[in-house]
Amino acid sequence: MIQPTVGHQSRDITLEGESTGAAGWWGVAPNRHSRAARPATIRVMRALRLHGPGDIRLDEVDPPTPDASTVIVRVEACGVCGSDVHFADGSARTGHVPITLGHEVAGTVVTAPGEKYPPGTDVVAEVGRFCLACPRCLEGRPNLCQRAQMLGIHVDGGFADLVAVPVASIVIRPPDVSVAAAATAADAGATALHAIERRAHVTKGETVLIIGAGGLGMYGIQWAQLAGAGAVIVADTNPRALEQAVVLGVDETVLVEEGASVGRQVKLLSDGGVDAAIEFVGAAAAVDAAVKSIRPGGRAVAVGVGLEPVVSLPVVLWSNHEYVLMGSYGSLPGDTHRVLEALSAGTVVSPRTVDVPLTGGPALFESLVAGQPQVPGRPIIRP
Numbered sequence: 001m002i003q004p005t006v007g008h009q010s011r012d013i014t015l016e017g018e019s020t021g022a023a024g025w026w027g028v029a030p031n032r033h034s035r036a037a038r039p040a041t042i043r044v045m046r047a048l049r050l051h052g053p054g055d056i057r058l059d060e061v062d063p064p065t066p067d068a069s070t071v072i073v074r075v076e077a078c079g080v081c082g083s084d085v086h087f088a089d090g091s092a093r094t095g096h097v098p099i100t101l102g103h104e105v106a107g108t109v110v111t112a113p114g115e116k117y118p119p120g121t122d123v124v125a126e127v128g129r130f131c132l133a134c135p136r137c138l139e140g141r142p143n144l145c146q147r148a149q150m151l152g153i154h155v156d157g158g159f160a161d162l163v164a165v166p167v168a169s170i171v172i173r174p175p176d177v178s179v180a181a182a183a184t185a186a187d188a189g190a191t192a193l194h195a196i197e198r199r200a201h202v203t204k205g206e207t208v209l210i211i212g213a214g215g216l217g218m219y220g221i222q223w224a225q226l227a228g229a230g231a232v233i234v235a236d237t238n239p240r241a242l243e244q245a246v247v248l249g250v251d252e253t254v255l256v257e258e259g260a261s262v263g264r265q266v267k268l269l270s271d272g273g274v275d276a277a278i279e280f281v282g283a284a285a286a287v288d289a290a291v292k293s294i295r296p297g298g299r300a301v302a303v304g305v306g307l308e309p310v311v312s313l314p315v316v317l318w319s320n321h322e323y324v325l326m327g328s329y330g331s332l333p334g335d336t337h338r339v340l341e342a343l344s345a346g347t348v349v350s351p352r353t354v355d356v357p358l359t360g361g362p363a364l365f366e367s368l369v370a371g372q373p374q375v376p377g378r379p380i381i382r383p
């Protein structure tokens, strides 16, 4: 485990990300230097680490050490996911603490074994590292690997100057995909792709409900449209998020308000219930709303992470209506590449992103955990 090195005597780093002027409530815009100006090696680096519920600190730690199977990536962008907020507020757990959060990494190669990824190569890191030998891996579901190590959840992630990524998890970033958009591909794009395509199994003409119009939800809308959904309905508590969903051409929006029944509203909009409802929130109320929005025989998919128990309906309704409630976790190797290709081809667009310097990380998380104010887009930490 990386040991904190606060007060390190040989603190000779000259990394970017220092303040250049006010640019938002969470802090300041990073000062971007050219790649050529960056130092080749550092002896201590900054990392935004979770120490426990509500306790996120910008620490100084030892940089990762290169080895025969590991690429050291200089992080240029790392997306802040809803699950990071769950980890930060204690409503979901990481493998251990302290840990550097951040599982949506895009950056450039510093060192890599072999010659496939020369220094300076623009890359994205797949989130999952799988054993490829356990029963789940062998049946083609490595995202359920019994020994899975997820970036920023089980091993140190990308809210840092540098991150260690297994060679097998490296994906090349197409030159026409921005580094911020590329970061969102690794989790928001890929996780939503897996949920819509393989779990909800959305098919042509179906009516689909997306609950949660954040980063994952915005991709989920587009994957459902590409799968040929006849209508897409989106529900969220944030009217500004719904406005962004409208730009993507969704058919109906539902503003989720205190005490109102989302299921009842969706059933009115969809002639008795949607074929598939996918929640990207991770709250019991969202899973509940998903189940109560589907038609008899419909599918509800829980994608978000959270610790609240979910018990929605009397048993007789489950049996008589043959409801299906299923989970969806992460994505499969190759999915991040597919998302990057789709972004490059313009068949999907990245959710709106908002740059935040690494130094603004603690304040950002404090605000996100408090629930206010809502960030107008997916925050992207830019070390």
Ligand SMILES: [Zn+2]
Binding pocket: 081, 082, 083, 084, 103, 187, 188
């Ligand atoms: Zn995530």
Ligand SMILES: [Zn+2]
Binding pocket: 130, 131, 132, 133, 134, 135, 136, 137, 138, 142, 144, 145, 146, 147, 148
């Ligand atoms: Zn496995």
